[in-house]
Amino acid sequence: MTSKYVTDIGLEVHVELATRTKIFCACSTRFGGRMNAHTCPVCTGQPGALPVLNKKVVEYAIAVGLATNCTISPISKFDRKNYYYPDNPQNYQISQLYLPICREGAVTIQTPKGKKQIRIGEIHMEEDAGKLLHDANANTSLIDYNRAGVPLIEIVSMPDMQDATEVIAFLEVLYDTISYLGVSDCKLNEGSMRVDINLSVRREGTETKGTRTEMKNLNSFRAISRAIEAERERQIAILERGEQVLLETRRWDDAKGASHGMRSKEEASDYRYFPEPDLVPLVIAEEWIAEIKSAQPEFRQEKRNRFMTEYELSGYDATLLTESRALSDFFEQVTAYCHNPKRVSNYLMGEGMRLIRERGIELKQLPFTAEHMGELLVLVDEGTITQNVAKELFEKLFDGDFEPRSYVMEQGLSCVSDTLELEKVIAGVIAENPQAVEDYRNGKQKAIGALMGKIMQQTKGKAAPDVVLPLLKSLLVL
Numbered sequence: 001m002t003s004k005y006v007t008d009i010g011l012e013v014h015v016e017l018a019t020r021t022k023i024f025c026a027c028s029t030r031f032g033g034r035m036n037a038h039t040c041p042v043c044t045g046q047p048g049a050l051p052v053l054n055k056k057v058v059e060y061a062i063a064v065g066l067a068t069n070c071t072i073s074p075i076s077k078f079d080r081k082n083y084y085y086p087d088n089p090q091n092y093q094i095s096q097l098y099l100p101i102c103r104e105g106a107v108t109i110q111t112p113k114g115k116k117q118i119r120i121g122e123i124h125m126e127e128d129a130g131k132l133l134h135d136a137n138a139n140t141s142l143i144d145y146n147r148a149g150v151p152l153i154e155i156v157s158m159p160d161m162q163d164a165t166e167v168i169a170f171l172e173v174l175y176d177t178i179s180y181l182g183v184s185d186c187k188l189n190e191g192s193m194r195v196d197i198n199l200s201v202r203r204e205g206t207e208t209k210g211t212r213t214e215m216k217n218l219n220s221f222r223a224i225s226r227a228i229e230a231e232r233e234r235q236i237a238i239l240e241r242g243e244q245v246l247l248e249t250r251r252w253d254d255a256k257g258a259s260h261g262m263r264s265k266e267e268a269s270d271y272r273y274f275p276e277p278d279l280v281p282l283v284i285a286e287e288w289i290a291e292i293k294s295a296q297p298e299f300r301q302e303k304r305n306r307f308m309t310e311y312e313l314s315g316y317d318a319t320l321l322t323e324s325r326a327l328s329d330f331f332e333q334v335t336a337y338c339h340n341p342k343r344v345s346n347y348l349m350g351e352g353m354r355l356i357r358e359r360g361i362e363l364k365q366l367p368f369t370a371e372h373m374g375e376l377l378v379l380v381d382e383g384t385i386t387q388n389v390a391k392e393l394f395e396k397l398f399d400g401d402f403e404p405r406s407y408v409m410e411q412g413l414s415c416v417s418d419t420l421e422l423e424k425v426i427a428g429v430i431a432e433n434p435q436a437v438e439d440y441r442n443g444k445q446k447a448i449g450a451l452m453g454k455i456m457q458q459t460k461g462k463a464a465p466d467v468v469l470p471l472l473k474s475l476l477v478l
């Protein structure tokens with residue numbers, strides 16, 4: 001029955017901007033901190049306090065607008081959105097309704113059916129609200145205004161998405177773009193990116209969109225997928241019964257796997273918007289826009305393609321290495337030293353990622369320089385050390401930086417490829433492991449692995465495998 005229906009989904013995505021100070025005052029935007037420590041008369045809505053616009057917020061909003069192919073409005077204005085809620089000390093939110101800063105953009109997503117354009121209606125700037133903390137035991141609610149006045153941009157898409165896969169692809173493009181710009185960390189689970197879903201269904205073949213519902217603040221891809229699926233089915237069931245979908249805001253309860261109606265959806269007129277009288281209209285010079293545009297980074301898709309051609313990496317490697325700008329930058333810095341992109345990629349994606357996870361650190365907290373990682377890999381490339389030794393030294397770099405080349409010399413970790421010296425070790429291993437030798441001579445190829453292991457053990461991993469293996473084989477058949 002569901003195949004007779006088409007789903008139309010549009011998103012409103014709030015993104016917290018990573019400015020140092022709030023949008024209309026000089027209070028810190030730092031997450032956490034003692035409750036209400038980052039507040040002042042402006043962000044707590046004291047009578048007579050006046051907002052002053054943070055220029056960085058405008059710069060970041062323009063940067064996101066340009067990266068999502070929007071037109072930047074030469075004149076934009078702020079408006080008051082009036083509503084009462086205890087986390088909103090002014091009883092209004094300063095937002096933009098009539099003249100938002102960015103309009104009519106679009107991004108391209110990759111779907112199972114190919115590329116698709118998702119239009120962006122507008123991007124506007126606004127302030128965040130505080131946080132309510134409900135203490136059920138004490139039957140009390142507390143308010144923390146540290147978040148009040150933290151800058152947000154709201155990205156409003158057109159209802160161009162048809163299912164959860166497209167929604168997630170769209171959010172991933174936003175994530176890649178915004179985090180590459182460095183204007184937000186876009187963490188869904190920490191609330192620096194919050195997604196509201198507007199969804200409606202219509203019978204296949206009809207053009208007019210159905211009545212939509214809105215689900216607010218979904219904070220994981222899983223919750224988004226489940227909420228979309230459940231809401232689509234709920235609306236279809238209503239239409240199948242011959243009833244009408246109500247225009248309303250619903251809350252998705254991910255634990256229950258169901259949503260419930262909260263309130264009838266408000267329209268702009270419910271908020272009695274009017275131009276913000278405490279702020280002048282914002283006139284944006286073309287030179288400033290050009291300046292922001294010229295400072296835009298290479299974005300993930302371009303970078304991924306360049307990595308495949310310039311470094312001859314597979315699509316898989318290039319995709320992983322460009323997951324964050326920091327990772328791709330580090331990769332390029334290391335490669336600049338050792339000129340072996342494939343090896344750098346292998347070490348970073350394999351041992352590197354494992355150690356980063358194990359130590360619970362972030363890439364920017366690596367205790368060693370790209371130069372020293374590069375030097376270590378050069379030692380492998382030129383045959384000075386074995387992969388075994390390199391892996392040990394790589395792990396050691398995570399304990400603290402050192403110069404790999406001089407360390408290898410001091411500690412005598414160079415490869416042993418001296419045939420006479422190796423022959424002695426091999427002869428000893430053969431004498432001590434008669435069973436394995438017997439097995440090999442009887443045709444058990446695997447037995448050679450055990451012997452190699454013993455040789456590596458005795459040489460502390462320094463024996464050059466390409467020298468040892470033929471030598472061992474020749475001694476075994478004697």
Ligand code: ZN
Nearest residue numbers: 025027040043
């Ligand atoms: Zn403040």
Ligand code: MN
Nearest residue numbers: 014095126154
């Ligand atoms: Mn908003």
